[in-house]
Amino acid sequence: MTVEILDNVFSQVRDGIMDIRRQLAEKGTAPDTSILSRKMTEAQQRKFISKVIADLGYDFSRGRLDNTVHPFATGINHNDVRLTTRWSENDFSMGLFGVIHEAGHGMYEQNIDEKYEGTPVHEGASMGIHESQSLFNEIIIGSNRNFWAKQYPFFQECAEGTFDDVSFDTFYDSLKHSKASLIRIEADSLTYVIHIIIRYEIEKMIFNETVSIDELPKIWNDKYEEYLGIRPENDLEGILQDVHWSGSSFGYFPSYALGYMYAAQLLHAMEKEINVDEVLASDDYSPIRKWLTENIHQYGASKKPNELILDATDELLNPQYLLDYLRKIYFSVYKISETQDFA
Numbered sequence: 001m002t003v004e005i006l007d008n009v010f011s012q013v014r015d016g017i018m019d020i021r022r023q024l025a026e027k028g029t030a031p032d033t034s035i036l037s038r039k040m041t042e043a044q045q046r047k048f049i050s051k052v053i054a055d056l057g058y059d060f061s062r063g064r065l066d067n068t069v070h071p072f073a074t075g076i077n078h079n080d081v082r083l084t085t086r087w088s089e090n091d092f093s094m095g096l097f098g099v100i101h102e103a104g105h106g107m108y109e110q111n112i113d114e115k116y117e118g119t120p121v122h123e124g125a126s127m128g129i130h131e132s133q134s135l136f137n138e139i140i141i142g143s144n145r146n147f148w149a150k151q152y153p154f155f156q157e158c159a160e161g162t163f164d165d166v167s168f169d170t171f172y173d174s175l176k177h178s179k180a181s182l183i184r185i186e187a188d189s190l191t192y193v194i195h196i197i198i199r200y201e202i203e204k205m206i207f208n209e210t211v212s213i214d215e216l217p218k219i220w221n222d223k224y225e226e227y228l229g230i231r232p233e234n235d236l237e238g239i240l241q242d243v244h245w246s247g248s249s250f251g252y253f254p255s256y257a258l259g260y261m262y263a264a265q266l267l268h269a270m271e272k273e274i275n276v277d278e279v280l281a282s283d284d285y286s287p288i289r290k291w292l293t294e295n296i297h298q299y300g301a302s303k304k305p306n307e308l309i310l311d312a313t314d315e316l317l318n319p320q321y322l323l324d325y326l327r328k329i330y331f332s333v334y335k336i337s338e339t340q341d342f343a
Contacts, residue, residue, distance in 0.1 A: 006254055009319045010197045016323040017194060020330060028334030031173035035166050040092040040159050048158040049096050052151060053103035057289035059110055071098040075109035097138050104137030105130055111297035121301040129305050131259020139189050140267050143329050146281040148172050176333040180228040182237045190326055196257040198223045203250055262309060264322035269313040
């Protein structure tokens with residue numbers, strides 16, 4: 001991946017997302033999110049999400065789920081791939097989507113072909129490809145109305161009455177509320193990429209030596225105000241919120257956005273062979289996991305990222321699929337019709 005490609009792709013995505021946000025603000029009706037703070041215990045959440053990720057294809061006989069401060073997945077080998085998450089009993093979405101995300105990483109590691117075991121390619125092809133698998137779980141499947149319609153009765157059962165008075169439409173729409181926020185890992189699925197692009201633009205400034213270190217906090221704050229309309233009050237909720245730069249992980253941030261775009265592009269290719277909505281409305285999600293294993297998982301790092309995406313989708317990285325997907329999801333939730341949009 002090169003700066004030239006990222007400049008073009010990120011410019012297209014940034015402008016597209018900002019346009020979607022503008023239309024939501026001007027024409028949309030924001031969903032009610034009051035139910036998101038209803039209490040759901042850690043045990044109730046764990047019961048629900050453990051079954052969900054097992055249904056999606058994560059193999060608990062070769063892995064486990066534990067608690068941590070910042071969620072991650074780690075693969076000892078393809079027969080020992082462990083997940084971690086954090087929980088909030090007054091924000092069930094944080095733990096649930098965190099586990100779905102990490103399970104995407106875990107399923108990738110579990111399904112690398114055994115013939116590569118003990119070699120340098122018995123791992124993910126890149127951080128971008130790895131994030132494509134976690135974000136496919138979290139954003140593509142996790143945004144699908146059929147998926148949640150199928151899972152909602154079990155969710156209500158696990159919550160033991162807390163959501164019995166909440167209609168499915170109210171529940172689903174609340175999950176896709178979009179609001180500008182300062183903290184990257186708490187961002188919604190529409191604004192998340194903007195957080196990445198801000199970091200990418202600042203990284204370029206740092207390495208091109210066009211700014212001094214002392215200027216960076218203000219530059220960060222100015223970009224948040226320009227792109228998201230909000231401004232950090234201190235560096236904790238501003239430039240010091242991530243560990244990446246202090247740990248010398250420069251160039252890491254774009255992988256999150258690349259994974260997002262890859263995931264949407266993989267969905268577009270998958271839908272040529274599989275009716276994804278029908279699968280997610282059914283009792284058997286295995287066709288989705290098998291397609292991803294056939295096209296991505298099994299190869300580990302034996303193919304380069306661009307080669308994997310080209311072979312799986314018949315084209316190189318195309319960010320338009322992500323914009324189309326976000327537009328479809330958020331226009332539906334915010335009750336904006338396409339005819340209204342183009343009027």
